[in-house]
Amino acid sequence: MIKDRVVTLSATILLLCIVMSFLFPSQFPTVDNFSQIMLNLSIDTIVAVGMMLLMISGVFDLSVGSIVAFSGGLAGYLMYYHDVNFLVAIVAALSGSLLIGFINGFLITKIGINPMIQTLAMMGVVRGLSLMLSGAGIQNFPYEYNYIGQVKILSLQSPIWYMFAIVLIFSYLFKNIAFFRRYYFIGSNEKAAHLSGIEVEKMKLWGFVIVGLLAGIAGILLSSRLGAALSTSGKGLELRVITAVILGGASLAGGQGKIVGAFLGAAFMGIVGNILILTRVSGYWQEIILGIILILAVGIDQLIQKKK
Amino acid sequence: MKLGLKNISKSFEVIKALQNVSLEFHKGEVHAICGENGAGKSTLMNILTGNIQPDAGEILLNNQIVIIQNNQHARSLGINIVYQERSLTDGLSVAENIFPLPPTKSFGRINFVQLHRQTKALLRQLDIGEFSPETMVATLSPAQKTLVEIAKALATNPAILLLDEPTASFTDKETTILFSVIRTLKKRGVTVLYISHRMAEIKLIADKVSVLKDGKCQDTLSTNNCTTEDIIRLMVGRDLQQVDVATHSSEEVVLSVKNLCGKGFNDISFDLKKGEIFGLGGLVGAGRTELAMAIFGAIPANGGTILKNGQRIYNRHPKQGIANGIAYLPEERKTLGVFLQKSVAENIVSARLYGKGYNVKTNNQKAGEYSRTLNIRSSSVQQLMSKLSGGNQQKVVLAKWLNTQPDVLIVDEPTHGVDIGAKLEIYKILKQLTADGKSILLISSEMEELLLLSDRIAVMREGKIKGILHKKETSENEIIKLAAQ
Numbered sequence: 010m011i012k013d014r015v016v017t018l019s020a021t022i023l024l025l026c027i028v029m030s031f032l033f034p035s036q037f038p039t040v041d042n043f044s045q046i047m048l049n050l051s052i053d054t055i056v057a058v059g060m061m062l063l064m065i066s067g068v069f070d071l072s073v074g075s076i077v078a079f080s081g082g083l084a085g086y087l088m089y090y091h092d093v094n095f096l097v098a099i100v101a102a103l104s105g106s107l108l109i110g111f112i113n114g115f116l117i118t119k120i121g122i123n124p125m126i127q128t129l130a131m132m133g134v135v136r137g138l139s140l141m142l143s144g145a146g147i148q149n150f151p152y153e154y155n156y157i158g159q160v161k162i163l164s165l166q167s168p169i170w171y172m173f174a175i176v177l178i179f180s181y182l183f184k185n186i187a188f189f190r191r192y193y194f195i196g197s198n199e200k201a202a203h204l205s206g207i208e209v210e211k212m213k214l215w216g217f218v219i220v221g222l223l224a225g226i227a228g229i230l231l232s233s234r235l236g237a238a239l240s241t242s243g244k245g246l247e248l249r250v251i252t253a254v255i256l257g258g259a260s261l262a263g264g265q266g267k268i269v270g271a272f273l274g275a276a277f278m279g280i281v282g283n284i285l286i287l288t289r290v291s292g293y294w295q296e297i298i299l300g301i302i303l304i305l306a307v308g309i310d311q312l313i314q315k316k317k
Numbered sequence: 318m319k320l321g322l323k324n325i326s327k328s329f330e331v332i333k334a335l336q337n338v339s340l341e342f343h344k345g346e347v348h349a350i351c352g353e354n355g356a357g358k359s360t361l362m363n364i365l366t367g368n369i370q371p372d373a374g375e376i377l378l379n380n381q382i383v384i385i386q387n388n389q390h391a392r393s394l395g396i397n398i399v400y401q402e403r404s405l406t407d408g409l410s411v412a413e414n415i416f417p418l419p420p421t422k423s424f425g426r427i428n429f430v431q432l433h434r435q436t437k438a439l440l441r442q443l444d445i446g447e448f449s450p451e452t453m454v455a456t457l458s459p460a461q462k463t464l465v466e467i468a469k470a471l472a473t474n475p476a477i478l479l480l481d482e483p484t485a486s487f488t489d490k491e492t493t494i495l496f497s498v499i500r501t502l503k504k505r506g507v508t509v510l511y512i513s514h515r516m517a518e519i520k521l522i523a524d525k526v527s528v529l530k531d532g533k534c535q536d537t538l539s540t541n542n543c544t545t546e547d548i549i550r551l552m553v554g555r556d557l558q559q560v561d562v563a564t565h566s567s568e569e570v571v572l573s574v575k576n577l578c579g580k581g582f583n584d585i586s587f588d589l590k591k592g593e594i595f596g597l598g599g600l601v602g603a604g605r606t607e608l609a610m611a612i613f614g615a616i617p618a619n620g621g622t623i624l625k626n627g628q629r630i631y632n633r634h635p636k637q638g639i640a641n642g643i644a645y646l647p648e649e650r651k652t653l654g655v656f657l658q659k660s661v662a663e664n665i666v667s668a669r670l671y672g673k674g675y676n677v678k679t680n681n682q683k684a685g686e687y688s689r690t691l692n693i694r695s696s697s698v699q700q701l702m703s704k705l706s707g708g709n710q711q712k713v714v715l716a717k718w719l720n721t722q723p724d725v726l727i728v729d730e731p732t733h734g735v736d737i738g739a740k741l742e743i744y745k746i747l748k749q750l751t752a753d754g755k756s757i758l759l760i761s762s763e764m765e766e767l768l769l770l771s772d773r774i775a776v777m778r779e780g781k782i783k784g785i786l787h788k789k790e791t792s793e794n795e796i797i798k799l800a801a802q
Binding site for chain 1: 613615634635636638639645647652653654655656657658659663667668670674675676677717721
């Protein structure tokens with residue numbers, strides 16, 4: 010079933026690309042257009058990798074979008090107002106993001122707060138924090154900071170390379186490392202996993218920490234690419250990322266999904282977004298279509314579950 | 318109303334749950350149905366309530382053939398059931414729980430005055446005076462909740478009421494109250510089908526008792542003319558001679574539990590010897606599973622010590638239990654034992670995810686070896702666990718635990734819900750393991766299984782060991798006496 014999803018989604022993406030190439034031969038199948046699509050989906054994919062990890066273990070995190078804004082905001086704040094070295098600023102931003110993930114995980118696993126409630130509340134708290142940090146927006150970062158997200162390697166902007174690196178690393182980890190493999194067992198049957206000697210709570214806590222870190226990395230890349238930290242960055246990102254992950258084969262019940270599915274799901278959404286721009290569909294409609302895709306993805310997931 | 322079953326049969330894949338069962342229930346009688354786990358009691362109940370359809374046979378209501386299509390249909394025919402699991406809503410009052418469709422005034426407003434009046438009348442009929450219609454269900458004890466369930470079932474005015482192990486978590490006093498309610502029902506002409514394996518209760522409340530074994534009805538006895546021993550004799554006595562029961566127990570103590578206390582058990586001490594099968598007998602709820610889980614590390618123990626090969630060990634998490642050479646095969650296979658959506662191979666390695674690497678190839682190889690030695694029937698080790706039969710799933714779980722190389726294997730109801738063939742295979746595997754020097758702690762509610770496999774048997778009741786019996790010197794009756802009383 011999961012294998013199927015990777016295959017079917019790849020096929021769908023390929024089909025979309027072929028059709029679009031015929032309809033918009035001068036605009037769609039160009040190197041520029043594709044590198045733009047990739048650049049746009051790189052931030053989403055990096056967060057989606059973390060979300061896939063959580064959904065494999067049967068939970069999710071709604072605060073990722075806010076963490077993206079917070080991370081860029083904190084780095085920007087430190088560099089702009091306090092002249093902090095860019096590396097120190099990055100380390101601070103990543104530590105902060107990681108800490109938010111840790112607080113989420115701690116309250117969920119040790120205190121027993123429902124993950125949806127906890128991360129929903131954290132989404133508000135962290136969004137507020139990033140407003141405090143970056144206000145109307147911070148610009149004029151040091152050259153080195155902007156370089157991280159704007160440099161081109163083999164004519165592709167660096168976030169695309171970071172994205173591929175993260176997808177490849179996590180794919181490898183999920184295939185070959187026992188630690189990551191345990192997430193499948195937790196999502197498949199939490200109680201049985203506990204009795205199998207898996208430290209379910211600790212593993213879940215780590216999951217939220219990893220997601221916080223990945224969202225932090227995404228936030229640094231986004232602000233450095235834009236050369237600005239905006240408090241509105243990453244708004245609605247959680248919706249896009251969860252949609253991508255479900256499209257990519259994760260199940261709300263947990264225990265299923267592959268890391269590469271997160272990339273494919275995000276790629277599908279990126280291409281759909283590109284199509285909507287090329288066909289001049291209004292921005293409002295884009296939001297509506299995004300929501301409909303999520304409902305369809307979950308609906309199909311439910312139908313598959315019922316068939317089983 | 319007279320309810321009759323004629324030659325009812327039902328199979329689930331290879332398991333014959335009921336074979337040619339014929340029974341008759343008369344108006345106003347309390348008819349007990351007993352049998353070991355897996356004897357077919359719940360299948361019978363499900364057929365009577367329309368949850369499942371029999372493969373063959375007829376159900377006769379006042380000598381008319383009926384086909385009970387579903388639960389609702391059963392209720393309209395006058396058959397209602399009170400399940401073991403509760404169906405009450407804690408946040409509502411007794412009255413609202415009893416009448417899910419309450420009387421209403423205009424605009425769908427609930428007529429509470431009438432609702433409470435009719436609830437009060439119903440409770441009075443049953444002589445229940447401990448709580449009022451307005452009482453919140455959340456504040457009631459488990460026994461009181463069962464009474465509410467019974468009242469709820471009676472609100473539909475059934476002619477036949479099925480009670481599925483109603484006293485499972487009751488104190489003696491609560492049982493007395495329940496019995497007086499049952500007697501009231503009897504006077505009103507309601508037929509009560511009473512499922513239980515507590516012999517004393519059956520003698521006390523039932524007029525007749527039917528015994529099921531391996532899906533067959535052994536006999537129906539009148540409780541006035543039979544003894545508890547007669548009933549037990551009908552319940553057991555399966556042909557299990559094929560299993561080699563030679564003992565491999567040595568004198569070397571592998572695991573020593575001293576004064577262990579925890580939630581559900583108290584002051585437990587025993588020694589487990591190398592190559593021994595040490596049985597833990599008792600009724601459901603006696604604290605055996607809790608004890609096993611505490612030894613393994615799945616739930617905390619509050620006091621006492623555990624020594625393994627003379628060294629004190631502390632198991633605070635299953636991970637430590639596994640590292641200390643203890644394995645635990647849980648009672649509820651579906652919810653605690655297996656990963657249904659994972660493959661056979663993944664299930665087998667699931668308790669050993671503590672190396673650094675995870676290599677699909679070596680895992681598959683290892684799973685293949687276990688498949689051969691334990692005779693696990695699957696199309697390949699890649700097959701999804703959910704596609705396997707209960708017996709094969711259980712063998713996979715057994716393989717999973719053998720893969721952790723334990724010295725002590727705790728098996729909790731290892732043959733629950735598996736067919737007789739797989740059962741014998743599991744018996745042979747367990748015996749073979751003791752021959753290889755492993756020690757086994759066997760929890761079983763099946764007397765026969767306990768007596769067949771165990772070298773010694775500790776009987777638990779209400780969280781305490783009431784006696785440790787040697788297999789050669791004990792009998793089923795002695796165990797039941799210690800367990801139930």
